[in-house]
Amino acid sequence: MEYFFTKKKLNIFVTGIGCCKQEIIATVGPIYDISRFGVNFVSLPEDADILVIQGFISSLGEKRLITIFNSLKTPKWIIAVGKCVVDSSLLNKNYKFTDKFKNILKIDYYLPGCPPRPEAFIFCLLKLQELI
């Protein structure tokens, strides 16, 4: 209720390199059409409300992720997409993102799948709108 107007118009920023990005970008298209829920993709983290973390993250990527997270303005949420972020990384069994960043980043929604379908991503965003 606090962010009634933000809820109806969310801006998303996507980080990481990975195959989930293809399915996330597919939601822009007319068949899934995520914009009818008021959801937009942006290219600057300063404009975003939601940070989407997906794919494989390198050691430089980790540092950049945190600077991106800090440059988002205050009401901000995080979605973790894909097996590599939710569970252990597919290319390295010992690398667990969620364990490593347990104290720094508070993840609001986990979206499993390798990669998750576009419908799943939309469903996740609708759930997040309820949460807000």
Add this chain to the structure above:
Amino acid sequence: MAKELFQGIYSSHKIVFIERIEKNLQFYLKDKIANIKKSGQEIILDIDIKNIDFVLSELKNNPEFSVEILNSIVFYPSKNANFLLLSLASMSNNFSLILKINLGVIEKNEDSELLENNKLFSDSLSSLSLKNKKYINLLNYTKTENFLIKYNEIIEEISKYYKNANNFKNNKILRQSVNDLIIKSGVLDGLDFFDLYVQAEFDLIVKAYMDLTIAEINSNDIFSAIKFTDLLTIISRLDYSAGIFPEICFCIGVEDVLQIKVSRKVSLIRMLISELFRISNHIFYIAKISKVLGADLCFNKALIEREKVLRIIELYTGSRINPNFIRIGGLKEDLSDAKLLTLKKALKEIMINIDSLETLLLDNSIITAKLKNIGIINKDVAVKYGLSGPNLRSCGIRYDVRKNRNLLLYKDISFLIPVGKYGDCLDRVQIRFNEIYQSIKIIEQILNQITDEPVKKYLRFDGVNIPRIETVASVECPHGAYKIFLELEDEYILNLVPITPSINSLFCAQEILQGSKVEDIILIIASLDLSSSEFFQRFYLW
């Protein structure tokens, strides 16, 4: 235009006998060779580091070989020694070979610090069972300064013959010097794996350098000590924009070595699905380009068509992006007639819609004015950097692994290899459209040729003792020629080295960015269709 190309006929390429070249190599190089091997359509040539000068000069200057192109230099550690792989190709004699250079064991400096990657690796060692540990390459190499200096020296020797080799040097000094403008990795696929360092005068770029440290993923030896039958589940992530190609490449390589013969229907279905992936990748490319140009209508229209193709792929393989469909010696499942019929119906629609998309995009003077004469790649530059795939063909060179290497059953099918003329952005976009039409043409022919015969689903390799072997296989993926170098022992993988085409396009981008304008940076890089998944490997040392 589309119809003319669609109905055109192109004569099949001349057949090259690899055996003849193998014999010639043995004759000219004699005792300089440690070992020579033919695997499928490729040749693996083992040499020692002392003979590198002689062998390279012979390969380049002898008219029997005249190897002009250096595709890439890859480093990998193996059990007893470290190796350097040079992927070379000859345009005039139409063959390609892999030069495997033995560097010997490099002494480890105990004082030097291990990199973070290596620390992670030693962690992952402890988690493996004792049985598998036998198959792991214990590291003879650390990224120490001593080693890097030696590595640079070797590359300087190579660069006497191939100037392209200089790009593979470990040069972090360059990055520090070039920094008027730093463009950090972007959001969209294909622009997300590099930081671009630009030195500019007003709006003209003087120097550009692409830094790939963000793509160095924290993973080490992901493929070693894995059963090679298990690897098929994750290998498609190596090129997720067209996931079937690593799978096919891997399977072809293993089948060549184990001398497994594949039935006609199986290879037809492999071709069919790989063409579907090629179409989907090219349509996504067009979508990206039209997004760069700000043509929203074309962007959305392209995404609709891509969705149609992806749904057929999902119907066939069960997954939209990562198929996991090809098995060694067979397929995951057979395709029923009903499934093939849906493709037949959808193909006509896709053909019509893509044709109208082309007129919408390229019959527009605003768009063509923006695309024309930007990011021009000459024939010489393309050969120098070892480009392959559509990017090479747009410069006017007719080279395609499907035709030139007798890949699968492509020799039984008539199709054109579309070729550009000027090598600018407009040609690169046009060639993608033409390749989509050709792929549709190929699929139509395959659908007519598929017969009712049972498909072998998988082969069992439990308890088979395979001696230590190495192979190379290559396929034509949408970005270019995709090669995989493999080392097997028993059922386990010792080394898997993908030799990918996008790295050449990246080096080429660094050159053609010089002299172009700052505002065209995104357009030029997007028009080269770099695949971000090809840069995960730790095999490049620069």
Add this chain to the structure above:
Amino acid sequence: MVSIFLKVIYVFLIVGINLYVGSYFVNKIAGRTVYKRGYTAIKDGGVSYPAFKIFKYLEKDSKVGLWDFLLLLFSFFIWVFIPFSNVLILIRFDNDLIISLLFLMILFFLFVINNSKSKYSLIFNNISRNVVMMFSFLIPLFLNIASLVLINRTLALKEIIGLQYRNWNIIYQPLGFLIFLCIIFLQVKIFGLTKTDKLFYGDNWGIEGNGFAKLALRIANYNIVFFLIVLTVILYLAGWQNFYFINGNIMFLLKFYIIFFIILLIDKATPAINYYKYLTAINLKFLTPISVVNFIITIVFFMLRNVYSLI
């Protein structure tokens, strides 16, 4: 005194409601033309979309700068001299055409100052060039207005409308009308009013995001486009003149929205023109020469009629 107060409220209401409706249609029609639905999360089809958009800007933390405030203020000041109907004019002035154009130029200047703060836009969206383009569009604009003034021989907007009671000016100046449409269309392109998903580096300068500054910028963008459309309607399409039996005020609204929709549709059907060479080519090879020709033709006719009295 009271009447002026009421008039101010009326004018603000008219502008505000049209801003709301305009941005609603930008969302809806811009979506439809690219096979999308636009915002439909609420059952009534997204009528509340502009409200969400406006309040969302204000919801997040932001600082109010002096220049942002000035931009917002001046974007409403340009309506001061524009007559909305026979009675509804805030300040009566003989040469209000020139004054309102001056206000437009001031708004452009404020726009430049506001945009020069962004570090991203300078590189990728060629904002410096786009700003130059914005000013260079004023050349054909002034030439056309000059030739129109030659015909009507007045600088008062109310009189110009009054003179069109028999024939609209579009009959005498078809080329001028076309050039006005082109300029509005290019202005919409430069502002990027209909852009939605921004996936590239420089895509969202001053368009998407939060804070009062961006809200002010957005409203200023809309106001400039609306102002230019209203100017075309007044100068060429006879403003609030009655059309047979239809009431003049309704006609004014109708003409305004017809032009607005035409421009929206053209905007979505064409790709982005942020390529400055192409923009200069349009300006120097198409707009300026035609308006010069138009000006010369009108001068010739003017001389023939008034000096030699041949016509």
